[in-house]
Amino acid sequence: MANNNRLDAEKIVDAVGGSGNIASATHCVTRLRFALHDEKKVDKQKLDDLDVVKGSFSANGQFQVVIGQGLVDKVYAEMVDAAGIGTATKEDTKSAAEKNLNPVQRAIKTLADIFIPILPAIVTAGLLMGINNILTGSGIFYDGKSFVDVHSEWKDFASIINLIANTAFTFLPALVGWSAVKRFGGSPLLGIVLGLILVHPDLLNAWGYAEAKEAGKIPTWNLFGWHVNKVGYQGQILPILFASLLLAKIETFLNKRTPDTIKLLVVAPVALLVTGFLAFTIIGPVTFGIGNAITHVFTGIFDKVPALGGLIYGALYGPLVITGMHHTFLAVDFQLIASIGGTFLWPIVALSNIAQGSSALAMMFITRDEKVKGLSLSSSISAFLGVTEPAMFGVNLRFRYPFFAAMTGSALGAVYITVNKVMAPSIGVGGLPAFFSIVPQKWAPFFVGMAIALVVPFVLTFILGKFRKQKA
Structure with a gap:
């Protein structure tokens, strides 16, 4: 197994542009985190072809490769030795990664680091x-x-x-x-x-x-x-x-x-x-x-044209996660809770989680690739519990149309719950368990919104997937 880990580590280093392209590298519970000199040198196809890799994405100046809990420690240890780069702390890699950020990205990253x-x-x-x-x-x-x-x-x-x-x-x-x-x-x-x-x-x-x-x-x-x-x-x-x-x-x-x-x-x-x-x-x-x-700005929009507010935020939350800007809205959620006793934004986040999971789940029934099937199932479960990155970066963004299907389902579900004035008195667990944090009097419309976020992305992804196969 050690030899396999060594081989996987060498292939990952090669795919990210070689050891010379790595400024710093560390890892978290599930992912390798790289601060690269030039992300354009990354060969994503090589990464996707590796069985050990469950997905990859760039966020906050770091290029991250999803490996999985437990195994990531072994691959990282082999990678450090193979590449001769030396170990680094998360803070070291964050500091190196900040050099790749513009002022707006740095401000967003600062808020993320705080919240x-x-x-x-x-x-x-x-x-x-x-x-x-x-x-x-x-x-x-x-x-x-x-x-x-x-x-x-x-x-x-x-x-x-x-x-x-x-x-x-x-x-x-x-x-x-x-x-x-x-x-x-x-x-x-x-x-x-x-x-x-x-x-x-x-x-x-x-x-x-x-x-x-x-x-x-x-x-x-x-x-x-x-x-x-x-x-x-x-x-x-x-x-x-x-x-x-x-x-x-x-x-x-x-x-x-x-x-x-x-x-x-x-x-x-x-x-x-x-x-x-x-x-x-x-x-x-x-x-x-x-x-x-x-x-007043947010309450004004959602009071006067709730459908439009829900449509925009529901559709764009997924893309905001890609950029990392979704963290900035935590401050807005806290402000709404402090000012009006609840937030109408956070329930939309829960629907976005569900929609991403639903699209990923549909891919399990479409693809013939066993690796993608396994990743689709595991990442959809993760998204249904509120953690969408594996589904988004590992499956939906890779094939694109599942991501757009998720945006559509999230937007339609958001329109329904905002029109029905669904509120959460606090930020809570995302995904399917989110109803625990919704005002009980609004459970019924929230469950309808959840159903929309489940059904629409799944059906759209399935139909688009079949259509693309037939077209091919």
Whole structure:
């Protein structure tokens, strides 16, 4: 087996342009990740012909080759030895890959680097909130009553689930602060503290801001005649993002110029004090307004022409994944949740997952290639559970028409659920289990949308596949 792994590794190195084309290489759980000097030298056909390769794609400046869990470790070890390139960490490869990115791609990658590490906490919270919604939503099990209304002994159990689920969203600025300050080169611990400062209990809760404003009861600080709103930023993304960037820059600046003997007394206190004041006086109010403007833009489109909004986002989400730009919409989802109590974008993402899986599954019945059959089945299951990259890059994009069929099914399903105002109170598990994170009162239209996303791509892919065979 070791010899086979060695041979596979040598062939992969040759297919990506040889060892001289590899700036850096690492691996994750399932994929080899390359920072290449010139991606035009990659021979994708050679890669596709290798049994060990399940797919390949380029994203965020990295060329990634899907191998599979477990086996990727062995192939990587052989590849490092065969190519003489030396091992590298993920951060090394990311840094090398950034040289291939333009400014827009770097900005998108930065957002991805910030949000991806906190997604497990957010997805878990979304799933738990879904369970709480099932227990407390009226009309699901009993007419006009919730499960806990009829079975009161479950009420406190549901309350604990809700508390656990809400924590990640209540202290979201702390999670983002940790990840963002780390990404910007500062101390993650200071990022956590900064996030907690923005949601301190002494501040007016952000979710009560609108009501307090209408009642004229917003508390303020009087800074030598300058009245600053004493408001928290629960669930807000932009304030903590910009504040984290400032904190990291100040900390880095002070670390370079402060003697080691007094760093503990100077760096962290000054960085937090300056950032904290600016966060409440300038950064917070300005970005809070920008966040609300973004919310109004999206809610305006989906309120006035929901079918158009659903059609565009449903069709384009797949292509956005290819570019990596889909990560930027996480900030919009968080902003919508904080502003209106839910997001109408995330349910569309779930339908896109399903549509990609459905197209990949159809390919299993069309192709005669045993490797493609196996990849189609495994990748479709993955997509149905919310992870679409294997289906997209391993199957659908390779044959093209399955990808367009998936876009069509996703768009049509999205139109239906947006017209019926399907909402998710949180970001949760994607794919088929996504209904857990949908408001229970909107399960029925969401299930119809899921059916559309399942049937349309499968049928279109099957018909187009048969037509192409006959034409050939």
